[in-house]
Amino acid sequence: MKFNEVLENVTTYEAGKPIELVVREYGVDPKDVIKLASNENPYGTSPKVTAKIQELAKNMFVYPDDSMYELKEALANKFDVESTNVIIGSGSDQILEFCVHAKCDKNSKILMSKTTFAMYEIYGKQTGSQIIKTQSHTHNLAQFSALYKEHGADVIFLCLPNNPLGECLDKDEVYKFLEEIDKETLVVVDGAYQEYASFKDEKKRIVPKDLITKFPNAIYLGTFSKAYALGGMRVGYGIGNPDIIKTLYKLRAPFNITTLTLAAAIEALKDEEFVNSCIAKNFEEMKRYEEYVDAKGFKYIPSYTNFITILFADKFVSKEVAQRLLEVGVIVRDLTGYGQNAIRITIGTKEQNTKVFKMLDEVLEKLK
Incomplete structure (x- = not known):
């Protein structure tokens, strides 16, 4: 059977390995598995969200409010924009x-x-588009600018902070770059980890209203999957000028998120205290990783997210390290596929991280 030929060049996205796989293939007790590969919030969901879902579970047979009025209004109030500036998606992706x-x-x-x-x-490849990439692994705006001047672009993606590496540009340098961009180019600012970046360093904060007012060709994307701990509910949002949002709605299927997802996101926005507490603990624990890596003589990329990227240089092979950790129940992300001899580790709870350091010590000792 023949399919669209552009799909021949499309690779399948590889998600982080699930706990069930480790239990099934390596015989690890489920309670001993530590999943730190998908950048989930290790502290779980706000108890207020859990209570709301339990309350509304009886309504699962009812289609959600397809206008998503309450969630759009809540996001509009949070970011001081109009509901016409907001679109909701099944995850920001x-x-x-x-x-x-x-x-x-x-x-x-x-x-x-x-x-x-x-x-x-x-x-991009699904549409047959030409993909243009910088030579630098991290966001280098000088290279972005040079490539844009040489080739142009219909869409520019800026991941702030960047996944899977963790670095983040300052807002001022981003805005300076955007001033060079033609208004017919759509600039997508992916803020999936912005809650972490802006908590750590105010210079990294991208304010959606400010962004789309200064640059009407830009759209800001956010998610409830990370700081708000709703990865399993799949809900994200975009904030842009009404013309962009109206156009995107033409691509949206009806009821693209669920009744319970809507309720969870609305409730999660009401519990910023829980979110800020999780973020604060994240950076406290990240310091332990930085100290661990320094003591081992490796390098890491300073991170503005809820994960850290550890670079092994020529000391170890990241694929081997990740596999050995997997076999003992610690799931991390190997970055070999990104051209990096590195692993990405989600920052877990204090107890989880203590166990990870112990397991990593044992793995590295065996691989010497």
């Missing part, structure tokens, strides 16, 4: 997909960093 399909075809060009969220390239 669904809105990434909308952005690409709204702008791109086989004659289009998409500009991104060499190492960044894999779905940018996957969605």
Whole structure:
């Protein structure tokens, strides 16, 4: 059977390995598995959200409010924008997909960093677009600017902070770059980890209202999957000028998120105290990772997220380290596929991290 030929060049996104796989393949007791590969919030969901879901579970047979009025109003109030500036998606990656399909075809060009969220390239290739990447693994705006001047672009992706590496540009340098960009180019600012970056360093904070007012061709994306601990509920949002949002709605299927997802996101926005507490503990524990890596003589990328990227240089092979950890029940992300001899570890709880350090010590000793 023949399919769309552009799909021949599309790779399948590889998600973090699930706990069930480790239990099934390596015989590890489920309670002993530590999953630190998908950047989930290790402290779980706000108890207020859990209570609301339990209360509303009886309504699962009812379609959700397809206008998503209450959630859009809550986000509009949070970010001081209008509800017409907001679109809701099944995770922010669904809105990434909308952005690409709204702008791109086989004659289009998409500009991104060499190492960044894999779905940018996957969605781009689905449309047959030409993918243009910087030489630098991290976001280098001088290289972005040079490539844009040489090739142009229909869409530019900026991941702030960047997944899977963790670095983050300052807002001022981002804005200076955006001043060079033609208004017909859609700039997607992916703020999936912005809650972490802005907590750690105010210079990294991207304010959606400010962004879309200064740059009407930009759209800001956020998610409830990370700091708000709703990864299993799949809900994200985009904030842009009404013309962009109206166009993206033409790509949205009805009822693209669930009744319970809507309720969870609305409730999560009411418990900022819980979110801020999780973020504060995240950076306290990240210091322990930085000290551990320093003591081992490795390098790490200073992170503005809820994960840390550890670079092994020529001391160890990251794929081997990740596999050995997997076999003892610690799930991390190997970055070999991104051209990096590195692993990415989600920052877990204090207890989890203490166990990870012990397991990592044992693995590294065996691999010497």
